[in-house]
Every structure is written in C-alpha cells, then in structure tokens.
Amino acid sequence: MKYIEKLRNSGLRPTKQRLQICDVLFNTDKTFHFTINELEQKIKKQTNSKISLATVYNTVHAFEKKGYLKQIPINSSETYFDTNVTDHHHFYDLKEEKLIDLENSDVGPINILKKINGKKIKSVEVLVKLEE
Numbered sequence: 670m671k672y673i674e675k676l677r678n679s680g681l682r683p684t685k686q687r688l689q690i691c692d693v694l695f696n697t698d699k700t701f702h703f704t705i706n707e708l709e710q711k712i713k714k715q716t717n718s719k720i721s722l723a724t725v726y727n728t729v730h731a732f733e734k735k736g737y738l739k740q741i742p743i744n745s746s747e748t749y750f751d752t753n754v755t756d757h758h759h760f761y762d763l764k765e766e767k768l769i770d771l772e773n774s775d776v777g778p779i780n781i782l783k784k785i786n787g788k789k790i791k792s793v794e795v796l797v798k799l800e801e
C-alpha cells in the first residue's frame with residue numbers, strides 16, 4: 670500500500686493510527702490545510718477511535734521533513750500544514766482562522782527589489798491576511 674511506503678520513507682512504523690492519519694491527509698484530490706489540533710479532531714471524528722496528539726504531531730512533522738507536507742507558519746502560535754507541497758500563495762482569513770489557496774493566476778508579478786549578496790530567490794510565497 671502506498672501509505673506504508675510513505676511512512677517507511679519518513680522513518681515511521683506503519684501503525685494503524687498512522688495509516689488513519691495518511692488516509693485523512695492523502696486520500697483526497699483536494700488540498701487540505703490544517704493545524705495539528707484540527708487534524709487530531711478530524712481523525713477522531715472520522716474513525717471514531719482514539720489517537721494521541723503526540724502521534725499526530727510526530728507523524729505530521731516526519732512527513733513535513735520528508736516533503737510530503739508543507740508547513741505554513743501564520744504567526745508564532747499557529748502553524749498550518751498543507752497537503753499541496755508546490756509553491757503557492759494563500760489568503761488567511763483571520764476571523765475564520767482558515768487558509769485559502771491562491772492560484773498563480775490570481776496573483777500578478779511580485780517584484781522583490783532587495784538582493785542579498787551571493788543568494789538568489791528560490792521561491793516567493795505570499796500570505797495575504799483577510800479581515801472583515
């Protein structure tokens with residue numbers, strides 16, 4: 670099964686709980702943005718079984734390290750993860766506490782004027798915060 674490979678590649682033992690995490694994360698075409706706490710709640714609801722926050726936490730971080738998930742830090746207290754690991758922009762709705770993908774066609778050219786010696790820009794990802 671493809672999830673078992675994903676877990677092994679990430680240095681994780683394929684336990685029942687971790688396979689449930691994979692199913693929630695990867696068994697969809699839709700992009701999924703989530704915090705660790707939201708993911709824990711969703712797994713509990715979908716599977717009707719117990720899962721420890723620590724398991725969710727270490728599985729998500731192992732996937733992130735391996736490049737299966739992308740981390741999107743919103744501020745010092747909130748980190749979101751994204752199942753879409755390509756470079757892309759986001760709206761962040763401050764009231765709903767929700768991330769929304771922006772397509773590249775939704776954003777015009779971004780012009781970064783400052784240069785750092787010896788460095789070049791690898792990617793530009795914009796986080797646009799929305800309020801009422």
Ligand SMILES: [Zn+2]
Nearest residue numbers: 700751753770
């Ligand atoms: Zn996204």
